[in-house]
Amino acid sequence: MPRFAAGVVRFQSNVYPEKQNLFEELSKGQSPEALFIACSDSRVETAMITQTEPGELFICRNAGNIVPPHTEQTGGMTASIEYAVAVLKVPHIVVCGHTECGAMKGAMNPEGLDSLPHVKKWLGYAKAAVDVVDGIADDTATPEERMKLLIEQNVLLQLQHLRTHPAVAAALAKGTTELHGWVYDIKTGEVEAWDEAEGRFITVDARYAEQIKELTAKHECAA
């Protein structure tokens, strides 16, 4: 039996009984706190990183955590974004990039992708981020520094693309949803978040210090 199938059996016998109430509640509907857009990379474990339970994140994953700009053409990302924002009314949308991203390596070196026509075309949606890096990186920047910049700039570019989706534009205008840009470091577990005021990525605990304090206070009150 594949390991993941054996995992289902363990889930049913060990995990499900402990959370049966949660699953029964969730069978009536969902009201996720965020649309979470991440890379398909197997090393990015969204529930583990954010310590969330089923029902809390509406997740879209693809190579490179990419959001194609809105067009009249229907695609999986477009439909999922429209549903999450217009129907589920998610109050937050996160684009989460990560270190060691194969998609970003491909975007940086598209000449190596000739045998992968769909990957090559898909990564075209990250091309502007590569151009930004070419524009802002120091001449002395190492390949590693350029890659870190690209991973960050790609997250910012995909946030821009999100704004072109009508449902997102409308929710932003009404103030009913908020955009977040994150980068997860596979090796260290660090997560950095875009800080609009500072104009740079800072650690999640610094970026959300106030909100985390409020949440902690609320939990202490409840306890």
Ligand SMILES: [Zn+2]
């Ligand atoms: Zn990736």
